[in-house]
Amino acid sequence: MINIGCHLSSSGGFLAMGKHAVELGADTFAFFTRNPRGGSAKEIDPEDAKALVTFMKENNFGRLVAHAPYTMNVCAEKESVRKFSWEMLSDDLDRMQYVPGNYYNFHPGSHVGQGTDAAIPMIADAINSALRPEHDTTVLLETMAGKGSEVGKTFEEIARIIDLVELKDKIGVCFDTCHTWDGGYDNVSDIDGVLKEFDSVIGLDRLYAVHLNDSKNDRDSHKDRHEVIGGGFLGEEAIRRIVTHPLLQGKPFILETPNEDPGYKKEIELIRSWF
Ligand code: FE
Ligand code: FE
Ligand code: ZN
Numbered sequence: 001m002i003n004i005g006c007h008l009s010s011s012g013g014f015l016a017m018g019k020h021a022v023e024l025g026a027d028t029f030a031f032f033t034r035n036p037r038g039g040s041a042k043e044i045d046p047e048d049a050k051a052l053v054t055f056m057k058e059n060n061f062g063r064l065v066a067h068a069p070y071t072m073n074v075c076a077e078k079e080s081v082r083k084f085s086w087e088m089l090s091d092d093l094d095r096m097q098y099v100p101g102n103y104y105n106f107h108p109g110s111h112v113g114q115g116t117d118a119a120i121p122m123i124a125d126a127i128n129s130a131l132r133p134e135h136d137t138t139v140l141l142e143t144m145a146g147k148g149s150e151v152g153k154t155f156e157e158i159a160r161i162i163d164l165v166e167l168k169d170k171i172g173v174c175f176d177t178c179h180t181w182d183g184g185y186d187n188v189s190d191i192d193g194v195l196k197e198f199d200s201v202i203g204l205d206r207l208y209a210v211h212l213n214d215s216k217n218d219r220d221s222h223k224d225r226h227e228v229i230g231g232g233f234l235g236e237e238a239i240r241r242i243v244t245h246p247l248l249q250g251k252p253f254i255l256e257t258p259n260e261d262p263g264y265k266k267e268i269e270l271i272r273s274w275f
Contacts, residue, residue, distance in 0.1 A: 002243060003062025004212075004271050005029035006255040006264040013045060014052035014099065018059070024261060025268040028062040028252040033092045033104070036069045039084065041091065049098035062252045064099065065140070065174065065209045068092060068106035074126035075109035075119035075151060082122070085109075090130035093137055100136035103209055103252070105174045108141050108152035108161060119151045124164030131167050140174040140208055145182035145224035153183045153222070155201035162206065172206045173198075176256075177242055178213035178227075181234060184220040188238040195247050204247060212253045212271075214239065228257045229267045240274050 005026035008017045021029040034041035056064075074089060076082040089106070096104050111119035123141075131139055141161060146153030152161070158173055165171045175198070181187045185194045198204060214232030216225040230236035243253065255267055 001275055002210075002249060002271075003028040003252040004255070004268050005252065006257075006259070006268070007031065007067070010042075013048045015048055015055055018052045018055040018061070021061075022059055024265045025272065026264075027060060028064060028254070030065045030067050030105075030254040030256070032069060033066050033095060034069050034088070036067070037071060039069050039071050039088055041095065044095060044098050046098060053099060062250075063209075064102040065211075065252055065254050066092075066096060066099075066102060066104045068104065070107070072106060073109040073112075074106075075111055075114070075122040077112040077114050086126050086129060089126055093130050093132075093135050093139070096137040097135065102137060103140050103172070103174070104137050105140040105142050105209065105211075107144060107150070108158070110149045111151055112149050116151055116157060120157065120160050121164060123151065123161050127161075127171065128164075128166050131165075131170055133167065135170060138170050138172050138208060140172050142174045142211065143176050143180050143183065145176075145179040146184075146222040147182075147224045153179075155198055159202045162202065172208040173202060174209045174211055175207055176211035176213065177234060177239070178211070178215040178232075178256075179224060181215050181219055182217060182221050182223055186219060187242060188219070188234055191238070191242055191245060195245070207248075207251070209251055210242070210248060210253045211256050212239065212243065213256050226256055226258060228259060228263065229255070229270065243271055244274055 005028040144152040214227035217223040
């Protein structure tokens with residue numbers, strides 16, 4: 001069994017997201033820690049956060065997979081963007097303390113011409129400067145499609161970042177099924193092989209969460225355009241094999257498919273019917 005959920009709006013606060021998740025049949029969810037396209041953050045109501053923690057226990061939720069804003073680029077070439085991103089990362093990890101014991105996922109970043117070799121130490125330095133021993137959050141690097149100058153498009157790049165992170169017990173990976181496919185990994189006909197490669201390059205003990213998406217594009221396209229489950233190049237059968245894969249049980253799966261509530265509800269129902 002897995003935990004399944006989708007991205008939810010945080011506009012009503014923490015407890016409202018928990019209730020919304022239950023309405024959709026979910027037992028985990030993702031949310032943006034701040035405005036995803038800007039970066040401004042709302043003040044947290046500690047009582048509301050506590051109420052969610054209680055609600056999650058009562059409803060047997062799996063761990064949440066918070067998502068950093070898209071504007072965050074900790075390896076940006078422009079110093080002002082980089083500095084702002086480092087500050088957001090640090091502030092977000094402090095804010096995650098209100099809902100301890102969950103995951104915080106972020107895109108490693110885009111090197112914008114500096115090259116991957118220059119970007120990798122920057123990404124690790126950003127994590128090392130933000131992440132402290134007292135944080136109760138595991139930071140997840142998301143596997144990327146390799147659009148533009150994205151870093152993290154191969155397991156090797158992710159492994160090189162992790163190698164440079166100091167607090168090894170607080171770093172992991174979120175496996176995005178659309179991104180890895182777009183990045184060239186054959187999630188359709190050889191998910192066993194893909195996971196085997198993940199294990200030998202990164203280690204499956206670092207795979208904490210899955211972003212569950214179909215893809216509008218064929219393998220190795222480096223496009224990063226999500227599709228609804230079964231509507232794209234991965235297809236329902238391949239997605240079913242991923243969801244029910246023995247090595248992925250017990251993890252939170254987050255839908256980032258182009259849907260409104262009814263679509264998410266249907267996808268969650270479909271996924272639950274596979275168990
Ligand atoms: Fe993402
Ligand atoms: Fe994703
Ligand atoms: Zn994506």
